Amino acid sequence: MSNHPPSIFLDYAATTPTDPQVIDAMAPYWSAVFGNSDSIHVYGQAAANALEGARETIAGILRCRPVEIVFTGSGTESDNLALRGAAMAARQADRGNHIVTTQIEHRAVGQTVEQLHELFGFETTYVPVDAQGLVDPDDVASAIRADTCLVSVMMANNEVGTTQPVDVIGRICRERNVVFHTDAVQAGGQLPLAMDELDVDLLSLSAHKLYGPKGTGLLFIRRNTPFVSCVTGGGQERGRRAGTVNVAGAVGLAAALELGEQRRETECERVRELRDLLIEGVLNSVPNAQLTGHREYRLSNNASFVFRDVEGESIVVQLDLAGIAVSSGSACTEGEPEPSFVLKAMGIAPEWSIGSLRVSFGQSSTLAEVQRVLEVLPGCVTKLRSFD
Ligand SMILES: Cc1ncc(COP(=O)(O)O)c(C=O)c1O
Numbered sequence: 001m002s003n004h005p006p007s008i009f010l011d012y013a014a015t016t017p018t019d020p021q022v023i024d025a026m027a028p029y030w031s032a033v034f035g036n037s038d039s040i041h042v043y044g045q046a047a048a049n050a051l052e053g054a055r056e057t058i059a060g061i062l063r064c065r066p067v068e069i070v071f072t073g074s075g076t077e078s079d080n081l082a083l084r085g086a087a088m089a090a091r092q093a094d095r096g097n098h099i100v101t102t103q104i105e106h107r108a109v110g111q112t113v114e115q116l117h118e119l120f121g122f123e124t125t126y127v128p129v130d131a132q133g134l135v136d137p138d139d140v141a142s143a144i145r146a147d148t149c150l151v152s153v154m155m156a157n158n159e160v161g162t163t164q165p166v167d168v169i170g171r172i173c174r175e176r177n178v179v180f181h182t183d184a185v186q187a188g189g190q191l192p193l194a195m196d197e198l199d200v201d202l203l204s205l206s207a208h209k210l211y212g213p214k215g216t217g218l219l220f221i222r223r224n225t226p227f228v229s230c231v232t233g234g235g236q237e238r239g240r241r242a243g244t245v246n247v248a249g250a251v252g253l254a255a256a257l258e259l260g261e262q263r264r265e266t267e268c269e270r271v272r273e274l275r276d277l278l279i280e281g282v283l284n285s286v287p288n289a290q291l292t293g294h295r296e297y298r299l300s301n302n303a304s305f306v307f308r309d310v311e312g313e314s315i316v317v318q319l320d321l322a323g324i325a326v327s328s329g330s331a332c333t334e335g336e337p338e339p340s341f342v343l344k345a346m347g348i349a350p351e352w353s354i355g356s357l358r359v360s361f362g363q364s365s366t367l368a369e370v371q372r373v374l375e376v377l378p379g380c381v382t383k384l385r386s387f388d
Contacts, residue, residue, distance in 0.1 A: 007323045012362030019211040025255035029248035054254035064195035070219045070237045075185035075206030078219040079108035082181045082202040089226035090149030098123045098148045103345035132294040133162035155187040159329040159342045160293030161302025170199030189260030201225040212256030216249030268300040271361040278303045281374040307355035310384045311337045318380040329356040
């Protein structure tokens with residue numbers, strides 16, 4: 001990596017800067033209002049008031065009840081809590097031993113399902129995706145068995161940006177009486193998250209993807225969803241996630257979601273234009289380049305590509321040297337380029353998928369930045385290809 005921080009940040013799917021308004025909202029809860037929200041005295045009461053205020057704000061945005069919001073320490077923790085909580089509740093009530101998920105989930109879901117299989121004996125079915133990374137709800141319906149206790153399908157993919165028909169999948173799960181979890185970490189601030197309209201029982205969000213602080217997430221748990229806590233202790237969060245709650249983080253997540261909701265439509269429209277200009281520009285200027293993910297059902301801020309016969313990580317390094325921060329889904333393991341499992345599931349051949357690149361836009365992204373990428377990227381790819 002270069003010694004100088006890149007001046008153009010186009011990796012908002014990895015994380016976002018905390019919004020100054022969010023920082024301001026959080027500020028009192030580091031020192032002035034520092035109480036433990038479980039304490040009975042006035043210090044505790046002040047912290048508890050802030051915590052419950054944040055919960056109510058979030059419930060208003062997600063259109064659910066405040067008690068259905070559980071604060072966590074990350075999107076990863078929310079996914080873990082959701083899957084283990086639902087699986088263990090099913091185990092306890094002898095309500096089925098089969099989990100359905102997809103081949104393209106984030107590892108926070110994928111690894112958890114794998115462990116539930118390996119250590120706890122749950123049976124698993126991984127629903128495939130098409131060449132655009134789209135899940136067919138009929139495949140989910142066919143995968144559900146009499147003993148299925150849980151379905152988990154992400155709302156939007158982190159690598160290729162494809163958005164899934166979770167409304168239809170949720171309806172199927174509701175009809176079949178199966179608990180449905182969706183990882184909405186990439187969808188936060190980008191897609192409507194109305195819990196009164198979606199048949200979703202469990203939903204994960206992470207603050208740092210939507211201009212909130214790192215290390216704060218939430219899990220929506222619909223009332224009456226069978227759930228056994230896997231973080232036990234002092235009984236916080238109504239026994240669903242023990243541990244002294246990060247009040248500043250909760251307040252920050254609420255402020256970030258509020259700002260995100262206010263800005264969502266205009267901001268999505270703005271970055272969608274930048275995204276489409278970049279896609280068109282890259283496909284026109286780089287030979288042997290393909291867009292990955294769905295053309296229509298995709299996040300407004302995600303432009304992802306594969307370039308044949310070049311390593312994605314090398315492109316990331318070259319762009320970094322040119323002052324542009326982006327990412328690649330493929331990684332180099334022991335000197336060998338390793339294609340991403342998401343692209344593999346989409347049926348993309350290794351000579352293409354090792355050359356994956358993700359450019360993701362956010363609030364500070366500009367047309368000038370798109371133009372700069374288009375100036376630099378074709379030369380980087382040509383240079384790297386010439387090394388072979
Ligand atoms: C789809 C998805 N799920 C889960 C996570 C994990 O979230 P966190 O970074 O808050 O642990 C991410 C983060 O990249 C993600 O993109």
